[in-house]
Amino acid sequence: MSLPERERARLYRYYDGEMSWLGASWFALRLRRSTSLRAALAELEQLTRSVKRVAADETAAEAPELWRGIEASLPEVDAEWATARERPPERARSPRADRLRVFGWPGLSAASAAAVLVAVLVLRFAGEGTPAPALSQGAGVVRYLDSGGAPVVVIEDDERAMTIVWMVDPL
Amino acid sequence: MLRRCAAAGEAALVRTDGQGTRGPRGVILLGLLWACFGGVSPVAAQEEIRLEMMVALTSREPGPVDPRAGRIHQRLKDDFRYESLKVLAVERQRVPVDGVMTVALPNGKQASVRPLDVGERGALLAVDIEGAVTVDARARSGHLLVFGAGRHAGGRLVVSIQPTFP
Numbered sequence: 001m002s003l004p005e006r007e008r009a010r011l012y013r014y015y016d017g018e019m020s021w022l023g024a025s026w027f028a029l030r031l032r033r034s035t036s037l038r039a040a041l042a043e044l045e046q047l048t049r050s051v052k053r054v055a056a057d058e059t060a061a062e063a064p065e066l067w068r069g070i071e072a073s074l075p076e077v078d079a080e081w082a083t084a085r086e087r088p089p090e091r092a093r094s095p096r097a098d099r100l101r102v103f104g105w106p107g108l109s110a111a112s113a114a115a116v117l118v119a120v121l122v123l124r125f126a127g128e129g130t131p132a133p134a135l136s137q138g139a140g141v142v143r144y145l146d147s148g149g150a151p152v153v154v155i156e157d158d159e160r161a162m163t164i165v166w167m168v169d170p171l
Numbered sequence: 172m173l174r175r176c177a178a179a180g181e182a183a184l185v186r187t188d189g190q191g192t193r194g195p196r197g198v199i200l201l202g203l204l205w206a207c208f209g210g211v212s213p214v215a216a217q218e219e220i221r222l223e224m225m226v227a228l229t230s231r232e233p234g235p236v237d238p239r240a241g242r243i244h245q246r247l248k249d250d251f252r253y254e255s256l257k258v259l260a261v262e263r264q265r266v267p268v269d270g271v272m273t274v275a276l277p278n279g280k281q282a283s284v285r286p287l288d289v290g291e292r293g294a295l296l297a298v299d300i301e302g303a304v305t306v307d308a309r310a311r312s313g314h315l316l317v318f319g320a321g322r323h324a325g326g327r328l329v330v331s332i333q334p335t336f337p
Binding site for chain 1: 242243245246247250251287288290291292295297303304305306307308309310311313314315316317318319320321322
């Protein structure tokens with residue numbers, strides 16, 4: 001997401017429902033016109049979904065050591081990765097790919113599919129004049145994450161009011 | 172807010188049809204429009220927050236867990252393997268929105284936080300742990316952000332950030 005910092009902050013405020021009704025409507029209009037803004041919003045949505053999926057993963061939550069749980073799922077991941085490489089690009093996306101993106105494995109981003117979906121949602125509520133908070137229900141803490149490609153685990157623990165972003169060692 | 176916006180819109184129609192918007196009426200109208208754009212949000216006026224940054228080191232060597240890192244330990248011990256947790260530095264500062272708080276890490280790098288915005292859903296923080304991760308996060312007051320910042324001295328560096336604001 002290569003937006004200027006100010007623009008990024010505006011996008012987060014919009015996503016979080018922090019803007020006033022008029023501000024959000026104005027921003028929704030800008031979203032309709034700006035491909036880069038829509039792509040950034042789609043990435044944000046994708047990241048939120050991925051983080052939630054990881055946080056809800058019972059295997060990771062119940063294992064005494066997080067890495068052991070991840071390690072156990074790697075053969076399955078490898079198999080999916082091998083299958084995905086053989087498929088045409090538009091069919092290579094899978095729910096697992098969302099999680100891999102959080103962990104930092106390259107090449108399986110589902111952002112383009114999410115961009116289409118989110119752009120449709122944005123255009124729809126922009127047309128009806130619905131304020132932005134409709135999009136932001138249950139948004140998590142992490143809005144943007146760049147680990148330079150290194151594997152990272154994100155744990156959002158609402159109960160303990162804590163978010164953990166942990167770099168893990170590659171195998 | 173919606174009603175106030177609608178009211179402001181009606182007022183604009185009535186007054187511009189007639190005598191224009193000069194004088195006190197114009198000022199009131201402008202004030203209402205400003206309110207519509209969120210200018211009177213009670214938290215928008217919040218210009219600085221308190222930040223606490225802690226740098227700690229986990230190790231697989233047996234040893235104590237620093238009580239200052241007790242809250243972090245209670246959560247980390249379930250998911251990550253280590254035997255001791257040593258706090259290396261704790262710093263607290265009041266940081267204005269768009270200001271930067273930086274702490275030096277023992278590996279020669281640094282960690283910095285920049286509050287971008289404070290709203291009803293919390294403070295938007297841009298965090299840069301040099302050589303590890305760059306994260307933007309919206310955290311409520313008291314929410315703890317914990318970063319595993321890579322290996323160091325046979326252990327693993329941990330940087331925690333806790334924003335506090337009214």
